[in-house]
Amino acid sequence: MNHDAWRDFPGAPGAGARICRAVDVPVSGVASHDLDGFPVLLVASAEGVRAYVNACPHQYLPLDWRSGNILSADGATLRCSNHDAGFDACTGQGLDGLGQGCALDPVPVHIAGDWLVIG
Template identity: 40%
Template sequence: MQKYFLCHYDALSEGQSKGFSLGDNTTGTDNVFAVMKGGEIYVYSNICPHRGINLDWQKDQFLDPDGALIQCASHGALFLIETGECIAGPCSGDALTPVPVEYAQDGLYVLMPE
């Protein structure tokens, strides 16, 4: 596993999502995203399990209009923030890939496969 610095704690706000590019990602797209809900931070790979495409339609836009669920911009699938489970859409029963988070004094780190 490779450890990457994700962000400082103040970069994430309650009910907000934010995408991040890690490592040598030169595609111009974010390969992970984070959501803060209930004071907890959830990080997932930015890949829809249905079509293997990015979930966001605009920079840092991973949530539905109410900010209650993660939403795929391509086909509208909805995922629970806490588990990544798809609860509506063509990938119902599938789930987003969680990314392990490590809390440190200087901020958040993620562990990614090499």
């Protein structure tokens, strides 16, 4: 997995770009954000928040394009609402269906002051 692949997407913001206020980061579940055309998907769990480019590698449509219900009940799998591709919520690795052999592109994030930022 290329951890810098997110930088190759059109409109990819630079390090320090704000995604959302820290108080708005989900404690569990998923939340999608659009940063001037750059789609980010936040996945929150007891282990913390992970971020991915919100683009299924099959056709680069947002995972939640047809439905916001993309996280399995146990929080382990992200399911593309377009093609049913399955991805590990913690790693982004493809698990089944059209997700096999590919992965979501991770976006590094951290809390800086009152904001969740890229970098």
